[in-house]
Amino acid sequence: xxxxxxSIETLTDYAAGSLPLAHSLCVSTHIEHCQECQQQIRKLExxxxxxxxxxxxxxxxxxxxxxxxxQKLAEQPEPVDxxxxxxxxxxxxxxxxxxxxxxxxxxxxxxxxDDLNWMRLSPSFKIATLYNEEGGAQVxxxxxxxxxxxxTHTHTGDEITLVLEGxxxxxxxxxxxxxxxxxxxxxxxxxIVTKDAECICLTVLDAPIEFTGWLTRLLNPIIRxxxxxxxx
Amino acid sequence: MERVTQLEYDEERAADMHAVAEARDQxxxxxxxxxxxxxxxxxxxxxxxxxNLMADDIAQEVMIRIWNKAHTYKPESASLNTWVFTLxxxxxxxxxxxxxxxxxxxxxEFLWQNVVDENxxxxxxxxxxxxxERIQQGLDKLPKDQKQVLAKVYLEGKTHKEAAEELSLPLxxxxxxxRLALHKLTIYVKR
Numbered sequence: 001x002x003x004x005x006x007s008i009e010t011l012t013d014y015a016a017g018s019l020p021l022a023h024s025l026c027v028s029t030h031i032e033h034c035q036e037c038q039q040q041i042r043k044l045e046x047x048x049x050x051x052x053x054x055x056x057x058x059x060x061x062x063x064x065x066x067x068x069x070x071q072k073l074a075e076q077p078e079p080v081d082x083x084x085x086x087x088x089x090x091x092x093x094x095x096x097x098x099x100x101x102x103x104x105x106x107x108x109x110x111x112x113x114d115d116l117n118w119m120r121l122s123p124s125f126k127i128a129t130l131y132n133e134e135g136g137a138q139v140x141x142x143x144x145x146x147x148x149x150x151x152t153h154t155h156t157g158d159e160i161t162l163v164l165e166g167x168x169x170x171x172x173x174x175x176x177x178x179x180x181x182x183x184x185x186x187x188x189x190x191x192i193v194t195k196d197a198e199c200i201c202l203t204v205l206d207a208p209i210e211f212t213g214w215l216t217r218l219l220n221p222i223i224r225x226x227x228x229x230x231x232x
Numbered sequence: 233m234e235r236v237t238q239l240e241y242d243e244e245r246a247a248d249m250h251a252v253a254e255a256r257d258q259x260x261x262x263x264x265x266x267x268x269x270x271x272x273x274x275x276x277x278x279x280x281x282x283x284n285l286m287a288d289d290i291a292q293e294v295m296i297r298i299w300n301k302a303h304t305y306k307p308e309s310a311s312l313n314t315w316v317f318t319l320x321x322x323x324x325x326x327x328x329x330x331x332x333x334x335x336x337x338x339x340x341e342f343l344w345q346n347v348v349d350e351n352x353x354x355x356x357x358x359x360x361x362x363x364x365e366r367i368q369q370g371l372d373k374l375p376k377d378q379k380q381v382l383a384k385v386y387l388e389g390k391t392h393k394e395a396a397e398e399l400s401l402p403l404x405x406x407x408x409x410x411r412l413a414l415h416k417l418t419i420y421v422k423r
Contacts, residue, residue: 008420009392009407016386017321018394021329021338028343043419045310046367049317051386054371055278057270066265069292070258073299078256107342131337139338 002034004179011037015044022137022204026162026180028104029202033178099165105130105202113200116141124148138205144168147195157206159183166199168192242312249312253302265295272320278387279324286327293323308357311364318344324389363418370417378413381406 006027013019014027031037101109108130116128124145132138161181170189193199251257269291276287297319325340384395396403414420
């Protein structure tokens with residue numbers, strides 16, 4: 001049961017195509033799990049199509065554009081295999097665990113989460129960057145062992161977390177597969193993974209801070225705790 | 233009266249689309265070109281005023297996708313207008329992604345693939361038509377300020393935040409206008 005959804009503003013921006021791609025990636029992953037949001041997106045796209053339909057058009061002769069279009073069409077090979085969907089379906093099931101890679105993430109992860117370049121930040125916490133948007137958001141996966149704490153952190157921008165596998169909780173609730181959690185800069189949280197299974201999340205950080213800065217921030221408390229002369 | 237004509241036109245285009253998919257009918261494709269290309273162009277120009285070359289490129293790209301993907305179009309799950317709108321939206325995102333300062337490695341093709349509806353429902357077609365009607369009629373009755381914000385978000389490709397900045401209004405005002413509008417169109421029901 002999914003309890004946490006993107007806001008209606010986020011869904012609207014997604015359906016309209018104005019949401020940044022990194023955020024759209026999270027919404028897209030969420031709606032693979034969420035029928036309710038799928039329905040809303042469907043209606044929001046209908047609305048988009050009416051606005052599209054009603055928009056004023058200019059009176060411009062399109063004959064040369066049309067000529068060049070039909071020329072282009074004649075030059076391209078006729079699409080083959082008309083009955084087949086054009087994107088090849090990657091095996092949905094990962095081969096060495098029970099995880100299913102969401103369709104939206106298959107552009108980054110071919111068959112298994114294990115294929116990613118995981119960076120271990122503590123014995124129980126790993127992170128793999130999927131990509132950094134130029135001057136924009138950071139998209140990463142985090143993987144935390146069952147029962148472990150994630151490092152306490154604050155952020156300077158918004159953070160979106162989408163639970164892919166397992167579950168975690170913080171002061172405000174329990175988050176399970178498909179849940180979409182949006183935290184703003186003011187939020188400070190101390191997530192704990194539930195004891196039954198590890199937790200894998202997709203996270204997007206709107207990052208005015210550098211990757212190194214963000215990493216250091218994550219590492220700081222861990223390093224402090226593990227330092228032999230730590231006062232704790 | 234006007235609505236009847238509109239419906240008839242919609243049906244003609246649906247027939248053209250069918251002819252494109254089944255018979256690879258180029259005359260039908262030409263009619264679709266005449267109808268949709270001006271709309272796709274103005275959709276692009278709304279986001280990037282004056283960018284005529286971009287508008288031409290995207291319009292051609294969308295028409296090519298209509299031709300190449302004709303067999304994937306399912307009239308029972310979306311109206312032709314909605315399908316073309318989503319193609320235009322995705323092509324615009326893709327173009328901006330490849331050609332602008334917002335370069336990104338995320339391939340939009342993966343993000344808006346139609347999620348396969350596993351509980352296919354015999355009433356879906358009727359439901360779809362009903363939603364369509366409601367949205368269409370509701371849209372005609374919306375106050376201007378609400379429609380203006382929807383146009384910013386959908387046609388100009390602005391986020392809520394950007395729309396607020398451009399109209400010099402607090403973000404809260406923009407949000408509540410959109411919510412009110414979506415509520416009237418029965419798209420948004422408070423959870």
